[in-house]
Structure formats: C-alpha cells, structure tokens
Amino acid sequence: MPSTRLANLVDGRLQAPLDSRWLEIHEPATGAVFAQCPDSNAADVDTAVQAAQKAAPGWAATPAEERARLLHRLADLIEGRLDEFAALESRDSGKPVALARRLDIPRAVSNLRFFAAAVMAWDSESHAMESGAINYTLRRPLGVVGCISPWNLPLYLFTWKIAPALASGNTVVAKPSEITPCTAALLGELSIEAGFPAGVLNIVHGRGPITGQAIVEHPGIKAVSFTGSTRTGASIAATVAPQFKKVSLELGGKNPAIVFADADLCDENLDTIVRSGFANQGEICLCGSRLLVQRSIYDSFRERYLARVKALRVGDPQEPSSDLGALVSREHFDKVMRCIAQARDEGGQVLAGGHALSPDGRCADGWFIAPTVIDGLPNDAATNQQEIFGPVVTLIPFDDDAEAIAIANGTRYGLAASLWTGDLSRAHRMAAELDFGIVWINCWLLRDLRTPFGGSKQSGVGREGGTEALRFFTEPRNVCIRY
Numbered sequence: 517m518p519s520t521r522l523a524n525l526v527d528g529r530l531q532a533p534l535d536s537r538w539l540e541i542h543e544p545a546t547g548a549v550f551a552q553c554p555d556s557n558a559a560d561v562d563t564a565v566q567a568a569q570k571a572a573p574g575w576a577a578t579p580a581e582e583r584a585r586l587l588h589r590l591a592d593l594i595e596g597r598l599d600e601f602a603a604l605e606s607r608d609s610g611k612p613v614a615l616a617r618r619l620d621i622p623r624a625v626s627n628l629r630f631f632a633a634a635v636m637a638w639d640s641e642s643h644a645m646e647s648g649a650i651n652y653t654l655r656r657p658l659g660v661v662g663c664i665s666p667w668n669l670p671l672y673l674f675t676w677k678i679a680p681a682l683a684s685g686n687t688v689v690a691k692p693s694e695i696t697p698c699t700a701a702l703l704g705e706l707s708i709e710a711g712f713p714a715g716v717l718n719i720v721h722g723r724g725p726i727t728g729q730a731i732v733e734h735p736g737i738k739a740v741s742f743t744g745s746t747r748t749g750a751s752i753a754a755t756v757a758p759q760f761k762k763v764s765l766e767l768g769g770k771n772p773a774i775v776f777a778d779a780d781l782c783d784e785n786l787d788t789i790v791r792s793g794f795a796n797q798g799e800i801c802l803c804g805s806r807l808l809v810q811r812s813i814y815d816s817f818r819e820r821y822l823a824r825v826k827a828l829r830v831g832d833p834q835e836p837s838s839d840l841g842a843l844v845s846r847e848h849f850d851k852v853m854r855c856i857a858q859a860r861d862e863g864g865q866v867l868a869g870g871h872a873l874s875p876d877g878r879c880a881d882g883w884f885i886a887p888t889v890i891d892g893l894p895n896d897a898a899t900n901q902q903e904i905f906g907p908v909v910t911l912i913p914f915d916d917d918a919e920a921i922a923i924a925n926g927t928r929y930g931l932a933a934s935l936w937t938g939d940l941s942r943a944h945r946m947a948a949e950l951d952f953g954i955v956w957i958n959c960w961l962l963r964d965l966r967t968p969f970g971g972s973k974q975s976g977v978g979r980e981g982g983t984e985a986l987r988f989f990t991e992p993r994n995v996c997i998r999y
C-alpha cells in the first residue's frame with residue numbers, strides 16, 4: 517500500500533505537487549479520510565508533459581518486444597500483489613473486496629498483457645496498384661497522449677487506456693479520478709520497479725477542472741482518451757476541437773436489459789439479470805438500469821426478480837459476504853438519494869429499497885443505499901432518462917419487439933443493451949435495430965478485449981479495445997512506392 521500521502525509520478529520519480537496542496541481521500545464505507553492525494557495544478561502538468569516529450573523519441577524507437585516486455589513485467593508485479601491491490605481498490609471506492617479481487621485487478625492485469633500481445637500481432641495494410649506501385653500504411657505513435665479515467669472501475673479503466681497508449685509507442689500523462697487515486701498511484705510506483713524509462717509514464721493526480729483540464733488543453737498533448745460523464749466529455753470535446761487533437765470519449769449510459777417471455781429464466785440467468793443492475797452498487801457504465809419486461813410475464817417475473825434483489829447483502833466491503841458495498845462519495849450518495857426522491861415525486865412505486873442503510877459497526881457512517889427497484893414510470897420520466905449510476909433499477913413493461921426497441925432506443929444514450937430471448941431470429945433482428953455500441957444476447961458483461969468498445973449518441977465518440985485502441989493511439993501514413 518502506498519504511504520497515506522500519494523505522490524505524482526513525473527520523469528520517473530515520485531514527487532509532491534509543486535505547490536504542496538493536497539486533497540483528502542475518503543473511505544466510502546466509513547466516511548473517514550484515510551489518504552491524501554496531490555491537488556496538482558497546470559505547472560505540475562506542464563512538468564509532466566515536458567518529461568513525456570523528452571522521453572517520446574526514445575520510447576517510439578524502442579522495439580515493440582521491449583515495450584511489451586515492460587508491460588508484462590508491470591502486469592507480473594501487480595499480479596504478485598493482487599490481494600493488496602484489491603484491498604486498496606475496495607477501501608478507496610467502496611466496492612466489495614471480493615469484486616475487486618475477482619474483476620477489477622485481474623482485468624487490469626489482463627489489459628496490460630492483452631495490449632502487450634496485441635502490439636506484437638498487429639500488422640499494417642498494403643495495397644498494390646496495377647499501374648505499378650505499392651502502398652503501405654506506416655503507423656507512427658502520436659507522441660505524448662493524455663489518459664483520463666473515472667472512479668467506478670479505477671485501475672481497470674486506467675490500465676485500459678495507458679496499456680494501448682504505451683504499447684503503441686506513445687508516452688503518457690495520465691490522471692486517475694481524484695476520488696479513487698490509490699491503485700493508480702501504486703501502479704506508478706511499480707512502473708519504476710518494472711523498469712519503464714523515466715518520462716514514459718507520468719501520473720499527475722488532481723481535480724478534473726484543474727489538473728484534467730490542464731492535460732486536455734496542453735499544446736504538447738496530441739490526443740486525449742477520456743472515460744467519464746457525458747457532461748465532462750462535452751467540455752473536453754469543446755476544448756480539443758479548435759486544437760484538432762484526436763479524442764476518444766467513453767461516456768455515460770442509461771442501458772436497457774430487455775426480457776422476452778420466451779427467455780430462459782433459469783436461476784443462473786436471473787442472477788445475471790440482477791447482477792446487471794446492481795453489480796458494483798450499479799456504478800458500472802454498462803449496468804442495465806432500465807429493465808424492460810414483456811407484459812405477458814411482467815407480474816411473475818417481477819415477483820422472482822424482487823425476491824432476489826431483496827436477498828442481496830449490503831455491507832462492509834471488506835466482508836467477503838457483501839454483495840454490494842458503499843457508494844463512492846458523499847456527493848454521489850446524495851445525488852442517488854435525490855434521484856430516488858424524484859422518482860417518487862414522478863409517481864414511481866418503490867418496490868424494493870428506496871432508502872439509505874447504516875450497517876452495524878465500523879461502517880455505521882458509510883454511504884450505503886439499499887438496492888432499489890421502481891416501477892410505474894413511463895420511459896420519458898426523468899428517472900428513465902437520466903443516468904443515476906447507483907443501485908436503482910426501473911421496471912418497464914412492453915408488448916412486442918417494436919415497442920421494446922422504441923423504449924430501449926428512447927434516450928439520448930447508446931452504450932450497451934442486453935437482450936434475453938430464446939428466439940435467435942429475433943435476437944439478430946433486434947441487435948441490428950438497437951442503437952447501442954454493445955448488444956449482449958442472453959448474457960451481460962462478457963468482454964472479449966479484441967472487440968470494439970464504445971457507445972453511440974451521447975454515450976461517446978470513437979471505439980477502444982483491440983486494434984481500435986492501437987489505431988487511435990497511432991497516426992497512419994500512406995507510403996506509395998512506384999516501381
């Protein structure tokens with residue numbers, strides 16, 4: 517575990533912020549402050565960008581094998597301290613330690629390994645011309661890139677960005693969320709041990725509008741890969757547009773899970789449907805927060821679903837038995853509680869939860885909310901339109917495919933949809949009609965890192981994952997040779 521005062525990683529050294537200002541880091545399960553992270557300013561960012569610029573030519577010229585070796589080495593070091601990383605992620609974010617151990621940290625390791633392997637297998641196109649010439653595509657790294665990540669899957673999303681950026685030969689100035697900076701700070705320490713050359717990976721902690729904004733607007737940053745809210749994404753897009761920087765935006769969602777009467781609602785599938793709403797306290801951008809259920813099974817499904825939701829155990833994230841932990845911050849807790857109050861005001865019927873929880877013992881002052889299920893609201897109600905990003909699911913009945921598609925597509929978002937049906941033809945038809953970046957059929961959160969990842973409409977611009985990410989972090993150059 518890092519010292520309780522986290523440091524920036526700049527030019528291969530752990531450093532305090534230049535003007536020695538710090539932010540308090542809370543443990544969501546208790547509400548107590550347990551660490552401080554740098555409250556960095558534009559000067560800290562500038563120093564990091566300069567270090568990254570200095571390191572850029574050498575890193576771009578480093579053979580892909582060596583870049584991949586260092587990424588694997590970093591993955592090894594994280595894997596060797598899996599329990600420590602999982603405990604830290606849980607403490608910092610409020611998520612159950614079992615989830616961090618099973619999902620977040622192994623996935624961070626996989627991200628590093630995947631892009632280390634992907635860059636080795638990556639080849640460029642060539643196009644022969646009958647007139648006696650051949651073209652090939654030379655892909656060069658961009659130089660210094662900015663990677664900005666959110667609090668909900670801290671190390672998982674941080675590595676999802678820095679791994680392809682580094683693998684493809686860029687140097688990086690990265691900023692994790694100021695709400696959950698701890699595991700990224702520990703990764704920074706391990707990157708020194710792994711042997712990354714100074715300045716290749718720089719991590720500057722701090723607030724979004726100060727540190728994040730300074731990264732986005734710095735002229736030395738050639739591209740920005742951002743995951744976070746749609747509101748921040750819009751602000752970043754406006755900043756980078758006049759500078760003609762490349763930008764990848766992975767933003768919010770209001771995802772539907774669509775259950776047809778012919779779905780196989782065995783225990784395993786029902787458990788997955790419940791998980792798709794409440795995993796990580798509903799704080800996953802891919803969670804299905806609108807559960808659309810065909811009217812002919814609505815009542816019977818609702819009964820079985822509610823029984824499962826009410827059985828979820830909310831408690832100390834350190835307890836292996838906890839299904840849900842605490843919400844990430846007091847501010848976010850208040851926002852979700854306001855959304856539940858608004859749902860009641862709109863005429864929604866709260867069928868489960870709808871209130872805060874105060875577990876016994878050390879977590880009595882933590883930010884816990886009971887898993888909440890609401891029905892009786894039309895799709896155009898604010899509750900069904902705005903991203904709540906908490907343990908709140910609404911139930912909405914529908915009659916047929918056309919109505920399900922209209923409701924599912926009827927928000928400004930388009931990140932992920934899941935579809936539960938036994939009719940394969942319907943599944944294919946609907947996959948083509950649903951305006952989302954991901955459509956899961958009879959499953960949820962099955963992720964193959966080779967696939968394109970991203971959202972349509974206000975859920976984002978561009979795709980990450982697999983070769984999409986390697987393409988984003990490189991500039992293609994057409995070389996044409998006449999013979």
Ligand code: NAD
Pocket residue numbers: 664665666667668669673691692693694722723724725727728729730732743744745746747748749751752766767768769800801903905931971975976
């Ligand atoms: P956020 O937009 O508040 O912050 C995300 C990151 O951006 C943080 O590091 C923050 O410090 C930084 N930031 C804030 N303002 C900035 C600015 N003006 N310039 C530069 N950086 C700035 O989001 P959040 O509350 O941390 O995360 C929750 C949101 O993220 C939800 O909307 C969720 O849906 C979304 N999300 C999307 C995906 C996806 O892949 N599409 C994945 C996870 C989370």
